[in-house]
Amino acid sequence: MTTQTQQKTIILAGATGDLGGRIARALVRRGATVKALARRESDLDAIVHLRGAGVVVEKVDFDNIAELVSAMQGASCVVSVLSGLRKVMIRVQTNLLTAAVEACVPRFIPSDFSLDFTKTSEGTNRNLNLRREFRVRLDAAPIAATSILNGMFADLLTGEAPLILFSLNRIVYWGNADQPLDFMIKATRTLMPAEAEVLPPWQGMQYLHNMLSGRGKLDPLDTHRYPEIRFTTVRDVVEARQ
Numbered sequence: 001m002t003t004q005t006q007q008k009t010i011i012l013a014g015a016t017g018d019l020g021g022r023i024a025r026a027l028v029r030r031g032a033t034v035k036a037l038a039r040r041e042s043d044l045d046a047i048v049h050l051r052g053a054g055v056v057v058e059k060v061d062f063d064n065i066a067e068l069v070s071a072m073q074g075a076s077c078v079v080s081v082l083s084g085l086r087k088v089m090i091r092v093q094t095n096l097l098t099a100a101v102e103a104c105v106p107r108f109i110p111s112d113f114s115l116d117f118t119k120t121s122e123g124t125n126r127n128l129n130l131r132r133e134f135r136v137r138l139d140a141a142p143i144a145a146t147s148i149l150n151g152m153f154a155d156l157l158t159g160e161a162p163l164i165l166f167s168l169n170r171i172v173y174w175g176n177a178d179q180p181l182d183f184m185i186k187a188t189r190t191l192m193p194a195e196a197e198v199l200p201p202w203q204g205m206q207y208l209h210n211m212l213s214g215r216g217k218l219d220p221l222d223t224h225r226y227p228e229i230r231f232t233t234v235r236d237v238v239e240a241r242q
């Protein structure tokens with residue numbers, strides 16, 4: 001029997017990245033037809049792996065709306081898993097959105113995949129500000145939209161988020177363990193601006209500040225909608241690292 005998922009064609013932008021590749025393979029496993037839009041200069045190995053997983057790959061010019069519209073014909077959803085700064089998150093995503101509307105695609109999923117940026121304060125996180133700005137454009141477009149907010153990937157606790165010092169068996173905090181942390185983000189940004197990087201040190205500090213302040217907390221959770229998924233706890237992640 002053909003399921004509802006098997007009847008759908010999903011357009012995926014950003015499939016050559018790690019998260020995009022995972023989404024592409026998961027959709028194929030669920031029976032969807034996945035067409036990945038890739039830049040003409042995209043990594044050949046990544047494209048070969050996608051095609052090997054059953055993904056249709058079409059190389060496009062993301063600045064050519066007509067080309068994008070043609071690639072999206074008959075699709076039921078456009079999923080953006082793009083990562084970058086203003087050129088990518090605003091200009092390229094807007095091109096995808098414009099093309100999706102012209103191609104009569106019924107739904108658009110933007111590249112959010114973050115904490116709940118709608119609850120954070122304006123100006124406290126550069127990358128989340130870009131998501132907020134694009135969301136305004138998305139809300140104004142005649143297309144249904146779904147944001148996927150997943151919070152922080154827990155494996156960051158064992159690497160890039162320096163709160164747990166495994167070698168010292170310590171968790172880092174300052175003063176009262178219940179007191180929100182005070183970050184010197186402005187000083188770091190002044191000393192090491194690296195404005196052209198997606199995740200310079202000060203940007204990581206902004207994310208950490210948003211998360212530990214509780215402003216970006218996902219509440220309520222919708223995990224009950226996915227009973228087939230076993231979610232890994234923080235305890236599981238930490239114990240696996242030790």
